[in-house]
Amino acid sequence: MTGQLDLAMEAPVRGASDEAAARHTATSHLQRLEAESIHILRETVAEFRKPVMLYSIGKDSSVLLHLAMKAFHPGKPPFPLLHVDTTWKFREMIEFRDRRARELGLDLIVHTNNDGLSQGIDPFTHGSARYTDVMKTQALRQALDLHGFDAAIGGARRDEEKSRAKERVFSHRSAAHRWDPKNQRPELWSLYNTMLAPGESMRVFPLSNWTELDVWDYILLEDIPIVPLYLAAPRPVVERDGALIMVDDQRMPLLAGEEPHLRSVRFRTLGCYPLSGATISTAATLPEIVREMMASRTSERQGRMIDRDSPASMERKKAEGYF
């Protein structure tokens, strides 16, 4: 008797969730991507001792976090978020980060490379290559070592860049956090080799098979909060080296002849403000962004200064432990 009774009481409640379900048909493209990503997130939690989610505050991180909330519902994701703070992120990003962690009740670890900070490493005087190495790559390695994380979940996608296209979903790192692109473990079906020797770790990429457009479609469909910098608004920018750089605070030294102008701009990728090129745009809503995306003739990494340092620069940075 109890079985029957329980079943009746536990029957699904009709309402808002039904509407959400109806939007996803069993064969929808985004639903398949969602199912795959959730499978990967759950594998990570089942197979590793101490995973962490790298939270970069960008749109991919927003999608990743949203998927994690779904994967472990009605519980919370059983891992903390880690943000590597270079101290040069847009102020709006930091506000957004702290608000989201608070709203969702998640454990947020913020790590800054204090050695780099005390040496006064900044993107203007030391150049983007050295700055990225010290404040991002080394900082990330410090944080992973400090907490002993054995799996770091990130939002990288294979469509982003050529060396990313060859990345595994579960990507092995040596004890020195190095990626060996010529000696990657073959990855077949949905079977992931998660074995690690002492000190080794894994980078996990649940969004491997998503494209930039998929990410925006999903944000729109699921109404996922994103940093307002993705939407066009009048912002103070200067033109430098062919890019529009937003003057986000007083630390940015202006060169002779440079004067910030208010222009309607938005960002396709977010990072450190001195290294993020803005796009002239009036797309102030998500649907407008998606339409602009679809008609776009340049890739999102075009606005990123760090990929352009040298040929194959991303591959080299990744081998050294960059995300």
Next chain:
Amino acid sequence: MSYHEAPTIAAADAPRLDQDDRPTLRFVTCGSVDDGKSTLVGRLLYDSKTLLDDQLDALASESKTAGTTGGDLDFALLVDGLQAEREQGITIDVAYRFFATKLRRFIVADTPGHAQYTRNMATGASNADLAVVLVDARKGVITQTRRHSHILSLLGIRHVVLAVNKMDLIGFDGDRFAAITAEYLTMAGQLGISQVQCIPVVAPDGDNIVAASTRMPWYTGPTVTAYLESVDVAGDVSQRPFRLPVQWVNRPHADFRGFCGRIASGTIATGETLTVQPSGLRTRVARILTPGGERDRVTAGESLTLTLIDEIDISRGDVLTAGPEPLVSDRLAAHLVWFDDEAMVAGRRYLLKCGTASTGAVITTLKHRIAIDTMAQESATTLDVNQIGYVHLNLDRPLVFEAYRDNRDMGSFILIDPISHRTAAAGMIDLSLRSATNIHWQRLTVDKSVRARLKQQRPCVLWFTGLSGSGKSTIADLVDRRLAELGRHAALLDGDNLRHGINRDLGFSNVERMENVRRVAEIAALFVDAGMIALVALISPFRSERELARQRVEAGEFIEIHVATPLAECERRDPKGLYRKARAGELKGFTGIDDPYEAPQAPEITVDTSELSTEAACERIIRYLREHDYL
């Protein structure tokens, strides 16, 4: 102005999101070095207008500096992503590319043709619906073509596009094309590849890629793109029996216990009856939680969380099933594609992963190897890297599975080398070698919990691991005596002593040492079944082996005790004079000297006898057992 300005959009041109649900076709490209695979894929990207302005600019400048086409656009540069590849001019790893046409989205795995990288081709094929096989029109069907097609067939690929490339170099000879086509179709027939479309192409020029070639009017079939857009590859797994490998148990609080996973096949609805395998217990579905909210019915491919009306013991690796029973067995036959540089050896232990289950596995027999040129079965004792064979496997515990041809997710596995952790092989299960009924666990009336209650203890394994001379046996012996004084029932399994009895047939090679650990783990598990506390004192240097021992008993029944006495101290003590011999080179493969010891990452208990007396170490262990309700 060089910075990016967003384009203005004519409303009519912009695709509408709600209409954009084009299906995705996943395909793999394969062929030999220089057949032009990367060029073909680059061309598909280029012609589908998937490339963006900055990518085209980069392509144009790289074609001049790194290209092999005399400054013309070198499409291969679009996909040959790694620096080493550009230097060597070959593709050395799988690259995944995304493009879309009006009718379909595509994910293409571009895989290397060089002989030693066959494993990457198998990798790309494992998730593909279709394969594009390239041949050079001047060479026709060669050994590599046979090898790749064989792997495609083993991996269950039924649809192949044979792209006969470089037609310009044979003067667009239609007879030559017909001859190559005939030869390939014969081979495909033998391999069970049922759907083959042969297309003559010139990849760098785009002939028959998107647009029909004007240089080969004798060819009237579809272009590569037209065929990829229209081919029907659907093999509907939702019509097969319901299978849900349990990935993870979600227990956020006392009132919720959900079983997470992605449905391998079939559909299920609330209220329907499930059988848990391999236990055979039956229950019914209470609620279905999906990413899109709560639902009544779900189907293959979806990730979900199920709650059940009964509280029964289910953990990762179990499979929730409905309809006809899956195969449950600890012995099976399978096709293997060997990946590892270290050759396959019958009798060696590997870790097998199938679905969400992991278990130790031994390849008992290599039944035959495939001679790739003739596809004949030949007898052999070993498989080298990139070789294909048919094997029998013995597993440490029963696995729930289906034949690969019936169900990819339930019939595929990988073998992992427990020491190097490399993925040693990919496997496709052919059949079970003994029926489930013979090995279904006998449910005994007097079970472990009854025995444990009688003895007023919770049975468990105390697994002492550490270097030779670290004090494992001494501490274990004292703990054994203390337990006896307390009136508890324990048994001490000492590595050295067992080598005089049950393990006396074993030597000290890696294979034999692994077997030694496996036997001890099995015996310890039997003692736990008998309600006893089993003390094991064994160097057991490899983490993966200790993990297998831990998996042999239930959660909470395995207590790993790291006797973490430093090497220098162990060597100073040298109670058996073994370190001296090892240092003198008289003893090879000695743990800590010329063989590694992998310290536990999260042992339940750590004791270091250079800091603690044997008595204090013993008391720490007894205290742990009390605090965790074992005593």
